[in-house]
Amino acid sequence: MIAQQDDEEAPLLQRPKQPTTRTPLPWNQFWILLFVQLSDSVASLTLTPFTPQLIRDIGVTHGDESQVAHYVGILESSYYATHMLTIFLWSQLSDHIGRKPVILTALSAISLSMILFGLSKTFLGLVVSRAVCGIFDGSGAVIKSTVMDITDATNLPNAYSYTPIPWHVGKIIGPLIGGSLSRPADRFPDIFGRSELLKTYPYLLPCSISTILVLIAWLIVYFRLKETVFTRPLWELIKGGFSRQSYAQPHQPSSNVLVNPGEVQPKPLPLRALLTSKVLIVTASSATMALFQTALSSLQPVFYATPIELGGLSLDPPRIGTILAAQGATFAIIQLVFFARLHDRFGARAIHLTCLSSGIPTIILLPVINFLARAHGTGLAVWLCVAIQLVLAMSLLMCYPSLTLFVRASTPNRASLGATNGIVQMFVSGAMIIGSGSANSVFSYSMREGHDAWLAYYFLTATLFLAIGTSLLLPRDPSVWEDHH
Numbered sequence: 001m002i003a004q005q006d007d008e009e010a011p012l013l014q015r016p017k018q019p020t021t022r023t024p025l026p027w028n029q030f031w032i033l034l035f036v037q038l039s040d041s042v043a044s045l046t047l048t049p050f051t052p053q054l055i056r057d058i059g060v061t062h063g064d065e066s067q068v069a070h071y072v073g074i075l076e077s078s079y080y081a082t083h084m085l086t087i088f089l090w091s092q093l094s095d096h097i098g099r100k101p102v103i104l105t106a107l108s109a110i111s112l113s114m115i116l117f118g119l120s121k122t123f124l125g126l127v128v129s130r131a132v133c134g135i136f137d138g139s140g141a142v143i144k145s146t147v148m149d150i151t152d153a154t155n156l157p158n159a160y161s162y163t164p165i166p167w168h169v170g171k172i173i174g175p176l177i178g179g180s181l182s183r184p185a186d187r188f189p190d191i192f193g194r195s196e197l198l199k200t201y202p203y204l205l206p207c208s209i210s211t212i213l214v215l216i217a218w219l220i221v222y223f224r225l226k227e228t229v230f231t232r233p234l235w236e237l238i239k240g241g242f243s244r245q246s247y248a249q250p251h252q253p254s255s256n257v258l259v260n261p262g263e264v265q266p267k268p269l270p271l272r273a274l275l276t277s278k279v280l281i282v283t284a285s286s287a288t289m290a291l292f293q294t295a296l297s298s299l300q301p302v303f304y305a306t307p308i309e310l311g312g313l314s315l316d317p318p319r320i321g322t323i324l325a326a327q328g329a330t331f332a333i334i335q336l337v338f339f340a341r342l343h344d345r346f347g348a349r350a351i352h353l354t355c356l357s358s359g360i361p362t363i364i365l366l367p368v369i370n371f372l373a374r375a376h377g378t379g380l381a382v383w384l385c386v387a388i389q390l391v392l393a394m395s396l397l398m399c400y401p402s403l404t405l406f407v408r409a410s411t412p413n414r415a416s417l418g419a420t421n422g423i424v425q426m427f428v429s430g431a432m433i434i435g436s437g438s439a440n441s442v443f444s445y446s447m448r449e450g451h452d453a454w455l456a457y458y459f460l461t462a463t464l465f466l467a468i469g470t471s472l473l474l475p476r477d478p479s480v481w482e483d484h485h
Helices: 027-046 051-058 065-097 099-119 123-136 139-150 165-181 196-200 204-224 234-239 277-305 317-346 348-357 359-376 380-396 399-410 414-446 455-471 478-483
Strands: none
Touching: 027 099, 027 139, 027 165, 027 204, 051 065, 051 123, 051 277, 065 099, 065 123, 065 139, 065 277, 065 414, 099 123, 099 139, 099 204, 139 399, 139 414, 165 204, 165 317, 196 204, 277 317, 277 348, 277 359, 277 380, 277 399, 277 414, 277 455, 317 348, 317 380, 317 399, 348 359, 348 380, 348 399, 348 455, 359 380, 359 455, 399 414, 399 478, 414 455
């Protein structure tokens, strides 16, 4: 549903003074977007449990255990680096050619990347496979824009109580696939022991399973997803250089788009016009939040896999996968049941700051868990602390839907939703590069003899307080920005 606008520069949201009812969510389209998010998250999280072991297997560390985290960070950063360079272009392009072609391109790239990853026998091959995914994967920001296209001010918070769920369901399915199906010839010799292919490529099976899910999502998008933006034939856009002249004459949409042919279509704004103070504030808040959350989440499986004597917990990939899956399952339930109610009761900013502050005890528990494991082994006390830490870490992820509400409220006009999301996502990707690469490298550095073992925790604490500081610039509620458009 797209509300009618009388002027092309009209505010994105015209909030009614006293909304009495909420518009029902358009589930006939919304479920498709959720399934695309699920396939994306399953694919990326399938890699998490076995990546440290894969780094050891290919021999790039030459047996130096302290270097595993360093190379895991480089591998993760290869995706975020290329993603950062292209995400704004894909998001801006979606304002011109539509959301659907960009989503289909992203799903194709994810499929190719996963197969390349499973077939790679060198560290360079792994980096290339993740870089390919990063270059062409514009789905994250474009799906957010599509959700904003099909919702309004009354049902957007309810929609964003669902949108993080696929990611966390993916945290259940992905790690289980990656942890249980890696090295299948060794773990299930009766079933896969005769497969020379799986002996040669021991991580191809979990990558292939995830690829099948992504290809199913591609087919569903191609046949069922309707376009949500006003578009022109591609040759006309190329001829006009994606300029404002491309929108000079009205164009009758096809029956496969969710656009009212009678409404006046706004024009996408140039980049300079998008860089308002509101967009810059929400971009800074989103980037610093991503910096901390990515640093913590990328360090978490490495911490679990690192030997106890070097500062970790000495867990194997199946157990790491089970832990991450349990975390995802619990958060999916909490998000669905509580986010919309908490938003209605306390507002987006209060949720964001409260959940962000839970990062403080989450960091403190990392050295506490290692200390208990050194002193008493991985007994009840250790697992109790791990459970508490997982619950606290889950609350951090509720920051993302809160910030997304501010992104929509900050957008100068409806036709620039894609570009605005692209700006935010570009800086978020940059922060993720720093977060994933730096956290693991600092952790690896701190494990070496003669270095401060707490360096990684100091780094996490610094990024957390930076995120809290920028979030204080947000208004008490997105409606404050909407009312002043």
